[in-house]
Amino acid sequence: xASMSTLFTPTPHRTRCIPKSLNAHFAPPxxxxxxxxxxxxxxxxxxxxxxxDGGKLVELFVEKSQKDAKKQEAASxxxxxxxxxxxxxxxxxxxxxxxxxxxxxxxxQFLQTLHFNSLRLDDGSVVNMSVPIVLAIDDLQxxxxxxxxxxxxxxxDGTTVAILSDIEIxxxxxxxxxARTWGTTAPGLPYVEEAIRKAGNWLIGGDLExxxxxxxxxxxxxFRLLPKELREEFTKRNAxxxxxxxxxxxxxxxxxxxxxxxxxRLLEMGYKNPILLLHPLGGYTKADDVxxxxxxxxxxxVLEDGVLxxxxxxxxxxxxxxxxxxxxxxxxxxxxxxNAGANFYIVGRDPAGMGHPVEKRDLYDADHGKKxxxxxxxxxxxxxxPFRVAAYDKTQGKMAFFDPLRQQDFLFISGTxxxxxxxxxxxxPDGFMCPGGWKVLIEYxxxxxxxxxxxxxxxxxx
Amino acid sequence: xASMSTLFTPTPHRTRCIPKSLNAHFAPPxxxxxxxxxxxxxxxxxxxxxxxDGGKLVELFVEKSQKDAKKQEAASxxxxxxxxxxxxxxxxxxxxxxxxxxxxxxxxQFLQTLHFNSLRLDDGSVVNMSVPIVLAIDDLQxxxxxxxxxxxxxxxDGTTVAILSDIEIxxxxxxxxxARTWGTTAPGLPYVEEAIRKAGNWLIGGDLExxxxxxxxxxxxxFRLLPKELREEFTKRNAxxxxxxxxxxxxxxxxxxxxxxxxxRLLEMGYKNPILLLHPLGGYTKADDVxxxxxxxxxxxVLEDGVLxxxxxxxxxxxxxxxxxxxxxxxxxxxxxxNAGANFYIVGRDPAGMGHPVEKRDLYDADHGKKxxxxxxxxxxxxxxPFRVAAYDKTQGKMAFFDPLRQQDFLFISGTxxxxxxxxxxxxPDGFMCPGGWKVLIEYxxxxxxxxxxxxxxxxxx
Numbered sequence: 053x054a055s056m057s058t059l060f061t062p063t064p065h066r067t068r069c070i071p072k073s074l075n076a077h078f079a080p081p082x083x084x085x086x087x088x089x090x091x092x093x094x095x096x097x098x099x100x101x102x103x104x105d106g107g108k109l110v111e112l113f114v115e116k117s118q119k120d121a122k123k124q125e126a127a128s129x130x131x132x133x134x135x136x137x138x139x140x141x142x143x144x145x146x147x148x149x150x151x152x153x154x155x156x157x158x159x160x161q162f163l164q165t166l167h168f169n170s171l172r173l174d175d176g177s178v179v180n181m182s183v184p185i186v187l188a189i190d191d192l193q194x195x196x197x198x199x200x201x202x203x204x205x206x207x208x209d210g211t212t213v214a215i216l217s218d219i220e221i222x223x224x225x226x227x228x229x230x231a232r233t234w235g236t237t238a239p240g241l242p243y244v245e246e247a248i249r250k251a252g253n254w255l256i257g258g259d260l261e262x263x264x265x266x267x268x269x270x271x272x273x274x275f276r277l278l279p280k281e282l283r284e285e286f287t288k289r290n291a292x293x294x295x296x297x298x299x300x301x302x303x304x305x306x307x308x309x310x311x312x313x314x315x316x317r318l319l320e321m322g323y324k325n326p327i328l329l330l331h332p333l334g335g336y337t338k339a340d341d342v343x344x345x346x347x348x349x350x351x352x353x354v355l356e357d358g359v360l361x362x363x364x365x366x367x368x369x370x371x372x373x374x375x376x377x378x379x380x381x382x383x384x385x386x387x388x389x390x391n392a393g394a395n396f397y398i399v400g401r402d403p404a405g406m407g408h409p410v411e412k413r414d415l416y417d418a419d420h421g422k423k424x425x426x427x428x429x430x431x432x433x434x435x436x437x438p439f440r441v442a443a444y445d446k447t448q449g450k451m452a453f454f455d456p457l458r459q460q461d462f463l464f465i466s467g468t469x470x471x472x473x474x475x476x477x478x479x480x481p482d483g484f485m486c487p488g489g490w491k492v493l494i495e496y497x498x499x500x501x502x503x504x505x506x507x508x509x510x511x512x513x514x
Numbered sequence: 515x516a517s518m519s520t521l522f523t524p525t526p527h528r529t530r531c532i533p534k535s536l537n538a539h540f541a542p543p544x545x546x547x548x549x550x551x552x553x554x555x556x557x558x559x560x561x562x563x564x565x566x567d568g569g570k571l572v573e574l575f576v577e578k579s580q581k582d583a584k585k586q587e588a589a590s591x592x593x594x595x596x597x598x599x600x601x602x603x604x605x606x607x608x609x610x611x612x613x614x615x616x617x618x619x620x621x622x623q624f625l626q627t628l629h630f631n632s633l634r635l636d637d638g639s640v641v642n643m644s645v646p647i648v649l650a651i652d653d654l655q656x657x658x659x660x661x662x663x664x665x666x667x668x669x670x671d672g673t674t675v676a677i678l679s680d681i682e683i684x685x686x687x688x689x690x691x692x693a694r695t696w697g698t699t700a701p702g703l704p705y706v707e708e709a710i711r712k713a714g715n716w717l718i719g720g721d722l723e724x725x726x727x728x729x730x731x732x733x734x735x736x737f738r739l740l741p742k743e744l745r746e747e748f749t750k751r752n753a754x755x756x757x758x759x760x761x762x763x764x765x766x767x768x769x770x771x772x773x774x775x776x777x778x779r780l781l782e783m784g785y786k787n788p789i790l791l792l793h794p795l796g797g798y799t800k801a802d803d804v805x806x807x808x809x810x811x812x813x814x815x816v817l818e819d820g821v822l823x824x825x826x827x828x829x830x831x832x833x834x835x836x837x838x839x840x841x842x843x844x845x846x847x848x849x850x851x852x853n854a855g856a857n858f859y860i861v862g863r864d865p866a867g868m869g870h871p872v873e874k875r876d877l878y879d880a881d882h883g884k885k886x887x888x889x890x891x892x893x894x895x896x897x898x899x900p901f902r903v904a905a906y907d908k909t910q911g912k913m914a915f916f917d918p919l920r921q922q923d924f925l926f927i928s929g930t931x932x933x934x935x936x937x938x939x940x941x942x943p944d945g946f947m948c949p950g951g952w953k954v955l956i957e958y959x960x961x962x963x964x965x966x967x968x969x970x971x972x973x974x975x976x
Contacts, residue, residue: 159885160885160889163841163882163885163886163889164889166697167631167644167841167842167886167889167890168630168631168632168889168890168891169629169630170630170891172889172891176894178891182629223879225697225879227697227698227700228697228698228878231693231694231696231697231698231699232693232694232697234693235628235687235689235690235693235694236689236690236693236699237693237698237699237700238689238699379625379629380629416690417685417687420625423621423622423625424625424629427622427625427626427629427630427634428629428630429630429632429634429640429891432638
C-alpha cells in the first residue's frame with residue numbers, strides 16, 4: 053500500500069496538467085438536484101476548481117530578490133514579538149487560507165467579523181470571515197511603535213519573520229471579542245485562556261509580508277501543503293469535485309464510511325473524479341486532544357490499511373489554531389477550504405464544539421453548527437454535506453449508518469469511550485478502527501503514562 | 515405656534531397626494547458626491563420613498579370581517595400569556611417595523627440574527643436584522659402547547675391579542691443570546707435582567723395575526739403612527755428625503771442644531787423638501803431614563819418654542835423596547851426607520867450605549883456604533899449621517915458645533931450633568947435648552963421627589 057506521503061507529493065502517474073478544455077470534457081457543466089443537500093437543491097458540476105474568496109488566492113511571501121532588502125528594512129523597525137499562536141496565524145495569512153485578507157485585521161475587518169461573520173469587499177461582494185485574525189500588543193509595545201507606520205514581527209528567538217506595514221493600532225475589546233466569538237464569557241475556554249486574556253490591550257493590523265515561508269521542522273512539514281499546492285494537486289489529479297473533511301481527532305471506521313459514502317454520492321451526482329481532502333488541523337489544540345504528530349501517524353496507518361483509497365485522497369495539514377468556537381468557527385474551517393479548492397464540505401454533529409467550561413452541558417447545540425454553516429454569508433458557493441450518523445452495528449460487526457428502526461443493534465462509541473479504551477490498552481469491537489490505527493492510539497497513551505504519574509488525562513467528547 | 519399633534523395628523527394644507535410624476539419633477543434622479551458621508555460617497559436623489567425591507571411593508575392585523583372567527587378560533591387554542599415587553603414586540607411586528615418578518619422568529623431567523631445580524635430572503639437578497647425578536651415560554655407552557663400547530667397570545671388580563679400559527683418551539687440559549695447580542699454576559703444589563711434571565715427555556719416562533727391593533731390608552735396613542743401612516747404623511751408633505759433621529763432622552767439645543775444643520779446639508783445636496791422624523795423610543799427603557807410621557811411633553815415644548823420647524827418635522831413614537839445593546843441595536847433602530855420611509859439616519863456617539871454594568875467604563879467603544887452601522891449588511895440603501903459633536907459655546911452663549919481649534923470656549927454638558935442640574939432645580943447656561951423644555955424636566959424630577967424620599971435617582975450618560 054502506498055504510504056501517505058505519496059498521496060500529495062507530485063503524482064508521477066498524472067504529472068501532465070490537464071488542459072481546461074479536456075477537463076471540461078470530463079465534467080460538462082450541467083445542473084442536478086441533490087435532494088436539499090446543497091443550498092437551493094442545485095449543484096452545478098463544472099470544470100475547474102472553485103475560485104478562491106475574492107477571486108484571487110493571496111500569498112504574502114516576499115519575493116526572493118527582495119529578501120535581503122526586506123531583512124535590512126526590518127532591522128530598522130520597532131519589533132513585535134510573536135507568540136506561538138501568533139506565528140500560526142502568520143502562516144495561515146501568508147499561505148492564503150484567509151484570502152482575500154492581506155494581513156492581520158484592522159478595525160473595520162475586526163468589527164465586521166465580530167458582528168457579521170463576513171467582510172464586504174470593495175466591489176460590494178461578501179466573503180465569509182467568522183473568527184478574528186488579529187495581533188495583540190501591550191501598552192509598552194504600542195509606545196515603542198509610536199509614530200512608525202511599519203513594524204517587524206519576530207519569533208521567540210528574535211528572528212525576523214515578517215513586516216507589517218500600513219499599520220493601524222486600535223483597542224482590543226477582549227470581553228466583547230470573547231462574547232461575540234464564543235457566545236459565552238465563562239472562564240476556561242482553551243483558546244481564550246491561552247491567547248486572549250493574557251494578551252495586550254491593543255490590536256495591530258496591517259499588510260503582511262513574510263520573509264521566509266513558515267516551517268516547523270518537526271518532520272511534518274512535507275504534509276503542510278499550501279492552498280496553491282493543494283489546488284495544483286487537485287488539478288493534476290483531474291478532480292472535478294473536492295470534498296473536505298476537517299478533523300482534529302483520530303479517524304475511525306465511521307469517519308471512513310462517511311467519506312467513502314460521500315464519494316459515492318458525488319459519483320451518483322455526475323462527478324467523474326471526486327477527491328477527498330482529509331485535512332487534520334495542525335495549529336494550537338487544547339491539552340487533552342491527541343497531538344498532531346500522533347494523529348498524523350494514525351491517519352497514515354488508516355491509509356496504509358486500505359480503509360481509504362490513496363488514489364482519491366489527499367492528506368494534508370491545515371495550519372490554523374483551534375478556537376473551539378462551534379458554529380462561529382466551523383464557518384472559518386469551511387471558508388479556508390474553499391481557498392484550497394474544496395467545493396464540498398462535510399459537516400458533522402457539534403463541529404468545533406466542546407463541553408461548556410463551567411456548566412454540565414455541551415457549549416453549543418449539536419445542530420447549530422450545520423444550520424449556521426448552511427446559512428452563512430459568503431459560503432453560498434460551497435456545498436454543505438451534513439454528516440450521517442455512523443455507529444457500530446453489532447449484527448454486521450462493523451461501523452454502519454445508524455438505522456433508527458433497529459437501534460438496539462447499534463453501539464455508540466464516543467470519543468471519550470474510545471480514549472478510555474486506548475488508555476487502558478483494551479481493544480474496541482472488531483471493525484471500529486483498523487488495527488494499525490488503534491495501535492498508534494495505544495502507543496500515544498503509553499507515551500503519556502510516565503509523565504502522567506499514572507494520572508488519567510482529562511478527556512472530552514469526540 | 516402649532517402644537518405637536520398637528521405635526522403628523524393629516525396636514526390639511528397638503529392633503530392632495532402628489533402624483534409620482536410631479537414628485538419626480540421636484541426631485542429629478544441624479545447622483546451627487548457627499549464627501550464620504552454616504553456609503554461609496556454617492557447619494558441618489560430620487561422620487562418616492564425608500565422601499566421597505568423585502569419590498570413590501572408587512573402588516574399583521576386580522577381583517578375586520580375575520581375578527582370574530584379568529585377570536586372564536588383563539589378560544590380553542592392553548593394560551594401563551596405575554597409580558598409587557600412581549601406585547602411591545604407584538605406591536606412592533608404587527609405594525610411592520612421589522613418587515614419582512616411576519617412573526618416571532620423561528621430558529622433559522624434567530625440564528626441568522628445572532629451570527630450575521632441579517633436575514634437572507636428566499637430571493638437571495640439580504641435584509642438587516644440585528645436583535646432577536648423572540649417569544650420565550652417555559653417548560654409548562656411548552657407541555658401545554660403539545661402537538662398544537664397554533665397558539666393564542668393573551669395579555670395580562672387574559673384578553674386574546676393574537677394568534678401565532680405554523681409554530682416552531684426550540685431551545686432558548688440564553689447565555690449565547692446575551693453574549694452575541696450584547697458582547698458581554700455581565701449581570702445588570704437592564705433588558706437582560708427584565709426580559710431574558712427570568713424568561714422560559716424555550717422560544718416559540720410562528721406567523722402572527724393580531725386581532726386588534728395594539729393601543730396603550732395613555733393619552734399618547736395619537737403619537738404612535740404606524741410605518742404605513744408615516745409613509746402616507748411623508749408623501750402628503752411631498753418629502754423627497756426623510757431623515758430619522760432616534761432618541762430616548764430630552765432634546766437640547768445641540769440636538770436641535772444638529773437636526774437643523776442636517777436639513778441644510780440635505781438641501782445643499784439637491785433635495786427640495788427633507789422632512790425630519792423625530793422618533794422617540796416608546797417601549798421599555800431602564801428605570802433611570804426619563805419616562806416616555808415626560809419626554810413627549812418635553813419634545814412638544816421644543817416644537818412650541820420654535821426650536822424645530824413644525825412644517826418640516828414629524829414627531830412620532832417608535833414602539834420598540836430598548837435593548838441598550840450599542841452597535842448591535844443601532845442597526846435595528848436604523849432598519850426599522852427604513853420601513854417607516856426614512857432614507858437618512860443620524861447616528862451619534864455611542865448609540866444605544868450605556869455604562870458597563872460591572873466595570874467602570876462605557877460598555878461600548880463610542881465610535882463602534884457608527885462604524886458598525888456604516889458596514890451593516892442590508893443597510894446599504896440607507897444613508898448614514900454621523901453626528902457632529904455640539905457643545906455649549908461660551909463666546910456665543912449657545913450650542914454650536916465643537917471647534918477643536920478653540921476648545922477652551924466650549925462647555926460639554928453631559929446627560930448626567932443635565933439631569934443633576936434639573937434635579938436640583940438649577941438652570942443650565944442660557945441657550946442650552948429652550949425654557950419650556952427645561953421646565954418639563956424640572957417638573958419631572960419634582961414629581962419623583964416624594965416617592966424617592968429624597969434619594970437621588972441613579973443617572974447615566976446621555
